Amino acid sequence: MGILDRLFGGRFTMPPPEETNLSASAIMKELRPGPTDPARKKALEAFTQGLLAVVPEKEGARLVRRVMRRYAMGDDACGALTDGLLEGSKPQKLEHLVLMSVDWKAFDVFEYQAPCLVSANGLKEPYVYVRNGASSMPEVLAEFDRWLIRFDKRYLHLDSGSDNYDGFIVDADRVEETIELAGRAGIKVSLENF
Template sequence: MPPPETTELSDSECFKALRPELPEQRRALKSLLELLLVRLPAEERGRLERRILRKLKEGECPETALYEGLIDDRRGQKLEQLTLMVCDYRGFDSFEYLAPILVRASGISAPFAYAHDGSKAMPEVLAEFDVWLQKHGMRYLHMDTGGDECAGFVVEAQYVQQAVELAREADIRLSLESF
């Protein structure tokens, strides 16, 4: 049977009907957010959590809610409190700019410097970044966004397995390996 010509439901209501929110998925996403945003001031952490959970409630999938909730230029994460680093697959300039900011925001006092020499692909550059982070007790977790960008978080090494498990429960793909 063909769909009706018009409907009185909003787009948000249609998405909710197609993808009902699961309480355990919401709980896992909330726990994951607490782990990923732990270094932010309480007020900022709460603001971003509410923003991301609101996007989930509006019908976005958890991965999209997390991604868009953080990267929005006006209402997402603040640059000095960078949590999710997103670079184009060939965005070496943006990596060179964002990686030191992410390192500082992660609580690492040692400076990180990168200069693109043209010989490595972005996944290799991120693997080297992860090796550098390991010396400071941190790891770089890649997030699968479904796009051609490279996105990821810096997490304390002891919480990597917990973050991956919470992400899986929330239907988000995080991994130490690039996608």
């Protein structure tokens, strides 16, 4: 303030900032959003655990904690799920890939991740992607879903609100149950891409 005072010839005066007697934890409570809906929180945890059921128990528990921590910090359910599994310093491991995320033109990423996703879901037959020049990513994902039907599996699309195509594999007989549970958690999931 002294520099500004001298710069403006003494015409720059400002009252001192107001002091607060709130503790640091009280300030953090004010900055965080309101309490989360317990039913939605429970549904998100159940959905995440169901998604990670194919992952070894210790790794699955770690990822569930990451997702729930993101949700507790104020992320919406879908953001907590995608950020918890895909972002940060310790996301899901490639050998335990359950949520795949590919850009609209990242055919090479799909070619690399799809076999890992298939393997992590317990399918013994490897998936081999052959790119034909005319296919768009939605067409590629639809073809991938048709390939999975032979093994009583389906590829569900997750509406993350980003430009990426996010999705995961579920058993064909659990599609409706998974969509309903995701809806209770506040996440849009469908057999059709978004």
